[in-house]
Amino acid sequence: MKQKNRIKGGVKTPHYKNTAKAETKVMPAPEKVEITMLHHIGAPCLPTVGKGDQVFVGTKIGDSDKFVSAPIHSSVSGTVTEIKKRLMSNGAYVDSVVIKSDGLQTIDPAIEPPVVNTREDFIRAIRESGLVGLGGAGFPAHVKLNPPKDKKIDYLLINAAECEPYITSDYRESIENSWNVISGINIVMDFLGIENVLIGVEDNKPATVKVLNDIADTDKKITAVSLKSKYPQGAEKMLIYALTGRKVPAGGLPMDVGVIVMNVASVSFVAKYLKTGMPLVRKRLTVDGAVVREPANVDACIGTYIKDLIDFCGGFTEEPYKILMGGPMMGVAQYTVDTPILKQNNAILAFNKKQSILPEQTACIRCGNCVRACPMSLMPQQLDLLSNSGNAEGLVKYNVMSCIECGSCSYVCPAKRHLVQAIRKGKTIVKTKGSK
């Protein structure tokens, strides 16, 4: 099935899907992992283990009593050597559990497939699995899958668009674990009583569409749909609009338009978890970029340091100038290679000098390219001006909060304005001035 192009704006970025053909490599447990207590949107967990404690693969090491949060589990067997504070990319200090691996990867004896008979069992099991949205945002899955009673959900959408350049981890998931994807979808459909499923895939990955449609054939209600390759096709609101024609209202959630969106790796994990009971402790990541010797998709323990991950991929060919968690459009630049990977990471990219240094910003010439590129129909050049002059009222009027920070405006800007940066600053101005 081919869907006509619905979304406005967007940009044609290069694809750089260099790792698409390479089968995922499984990385053995490193000597040491560091698992932070914040892998998700919501409240950080508190460590449930202390220094010197013995842990196994799958042992719960962090949890929270807050609603929007998800427990965290050890990805190795070994000993907790330290609980320290780590500075996260968002500027917050968060508890972080350092575990020295014993190299045995002994599975926690308590782990067994969960008994799931009712919807409540299912939601509880999903919470215990520690699943968060694996597409990158890390929204706790048990919250997403448990919408309030008054929200009628009639569509489950699976995000396999993967519109960010370089990243191929979802593609490999769809190809290598296609049966898990389909059975995960069936499980969610059954427990939540959802009747229609659309899998959104950009048309640069015809194999995903074919494989998933082939095995979903017995059940006609699951359809993989080919979408035009256009960034940010995979942004949640864009995907919903592209597949269903429904627009999530500003400030709203997908459930407000009767939709639940799950990443393809998340739904695949659901199937795996119900079979094995092993919580989310490993993640597939695309490791790529000009200075990585052997770019690959790597199945790694959560908490593996970027440094170790890169060493597993043959190390650096030359000095890296920038390390990204995520893709080049929305990824977060890291200040050190001693950063541990998170549940929702889908790529680590290492760039050389030329890729890393962005051109100098010059005066806006009002060409309007940013206005045409904005998938949210905002006016980035206006927001840039308002943000730089600290005009909270104007920022609200021009809907600064609706920006999804996809980066399309900055990408097309011929004056190389740092539009997303200015918009982020603008959001902070609005929040701190308390203006509504």
Place this chain on the structure above:
Amino acid sequence: MPENRLIVNSSPHLKSMRTTRGIMFDVIIALVPAVIFSIYFFSYIAAVIVAVSTATAVLFEVLYNLVAKKKQTAGNLSAVVTGIILALNLPPVKSSIWIAAIGTFVAIVIVKMLFGGIGKNIFNPAIAARVFLTVSFAGQMTAWVAPGVDGISTATPLALIQNGTSVGYLDLFLGNIGGSLGETSALALLIGLLWLLARKVITWHIPVSFIGTVALFSFFFGQDPLFHVLAGGLLLGAIFMATDYVTSPTTWIGKLIFGFGCGLITIAIRLFGNLPEGVSFSILFMNALVPLIDRYTVPKSFGEVKANA
């Protein structure tokens, strides 16, 4: 590992290849046919005027930045574009050589740099300079000559038709008529338009609404629409000057309103004013309205919720 050198900045970490300089270069390429046709029809004097105008435009920008102790900006080529476009607005006579230098001073220093440089000017520099020159040097600015090396005085088609003389379409289309350097050849300007559209430098909205409005209203008032489109500075203005990013709206609906306004004022001046031509005045006037148009054409954002009372 020297990791203290890792660069941390806000996403995105990928930028397109397009630059301000690249866009200006595309505009220059689009202007080349008009320059070549002007040299063909009006001989070497056209080349001299274009050269002087371009050189002085760049010179004034460099000098301004030196005096004001600002970073040099001439590298973005926008002064070159202004210089060429201003030259194309001048009559093909010797006096245009020094007129060009005065014009570029007004365009670059007064209209552009004093307002804060590229991106900050309210009026299109070339248009404002042309209007300044038309008002200040009325004689020199209307010293129209017929194509050829002899420089025989003539009138422009718009002036001729006011006297009841008609001009052939083919001459109008090719540019074998009296007028300023660059406005006479519709063919050359349309080639430039195609280049700008193909390179996605401009969109169709302003040229089409501008030219369309002129054609429509000239038809309503019982005039020959094709003549009004081909004659005078309409194509030069609609393709190269009304589409100036800085002084036109950024949204497509804003662009349509802007083009419509330009067309309406142009035809009003042509049919009811004392002047034979109104393109420059119409663009200048609409430039001043851009902030207002921008304010009322903010697009509805994706999923925007109407505020409840």
